[in-house]
Amino acid sequence: KEIKELLLEYEGLAKPKNAKAISSNQQVQRDDLGEDSKNTVAIYSTNNTAKNTLFSSGVFKLKQGRHLEQNDRGKALIHEAFAQKNNLKIGDRIELNLINTSDKKTKSQKTRFEIVGIFSGKKQEKYTGLSSDFSENTIFSDFETTMQALNLSENERLLSKITLYTETADQLDKAITKTEKLNIDWSKYKIEKNNAAFKDTLESIAGIKNIINLMTYLIIIGGSVVLSLILMLWLRERIYEIGILLSIGASKLQIISQFIIELVLISIPTIISSFILGNLVFSLITKGLSEAEETSSIASSFTNNIFGLDSLAVFMQSYSILITIIILSVIIASMMILVKKPKEILSKIS
Incomplete structure (x- = not known):
């Protein structure tokens, strides 16, 4: 009962089917990638983009439309540079083929997302040789639709990060204590208290x-x-x-x-x-x-x-x-x- 809100986040990759990723000079060159593999975008899946660190810190700023919310299904946010390159606007749909990079190998299905927001900004980029490294090739999608696109059941969901919000600061320690008692392999996860x-x-x-x-x-x-x-x-x-x-x-x-x-x-x-x-x-x-x-x-x-x-x-x-x-x-x-x-x-x- 201490938990007021849950922010679910998953980071992955996808291949756009009716759009082209923005290309630029890469600091890492890979000869093992085909042309199709180079056309990838980074997927940030969440149930509330307004509270995502990239937006709350001011790295990304919403320019048009609205943020993704808890009840959204089949919705996405795209970068303004990506939208300009592919002549996309709010209300258009983008088809993505999500790539399952986890140990739970499932056959993902092509999914169409409606664009409800366009953002700007540039994050700190890590270069791996993929086009998804660039900020402009970042797409935010709603969490539920992303999990369905990966053909994952409710018990098999992939999570990169969970943020728990409590009503008051006093309840934060209680929530952490209860969370640590859950039957989870904590060697794979880390709990951090962020009340600064x-x-x-x-x-x-x-x-x-x-x-x-x-x-x-x-x-x-x-x-x-x-x-x-x-x-x-x-x-x-x-x-x-x-x-x-x-x-x-x-x-x-x-x-x-x-x-x-x-x-x-x-x-x-x-x-x-x-x-x-x-x-x-x-x-x-x-x-x-x-x-x-x-x-x-x-x-x-x-x-x-x-x-x-x-x-x-x-x-x-x-x-x-x-x-x-x-x-x-x-x-x-x-x-x-x-x-x-x-x-x-x-x-x-x-």
């Missing part, structure tokens, strides 16, 4: 949280001082009203309450507009996190919270602070006038 991006993000968030707390305290103190000074000027303009109210028997508490109610009513439109603008600014901040696939789940969680119950709680806390500042400021400003007697206030006016 998660830790960096949490450290950044902790730093931002400290800054926000400091700013909050400064705003409370500064707001109280500034609002008190403004209210002193505001009350001086209403000193005659205060004197009349006191002379007819109104208590100081009633007068202070009246001023507080007036300011609270004035604050309502302001706090509503700040709530809307605050969410807008927050969405722009989380957009940067969302663009990095390693931290997209964190950003998604924040975005969900900011528009949910947590957002309402923060809003009420902020408004409570504002009300506190208003009450303190009114009391401070009013006391300088209300300590005087009504007769003294009215005589001062006259």
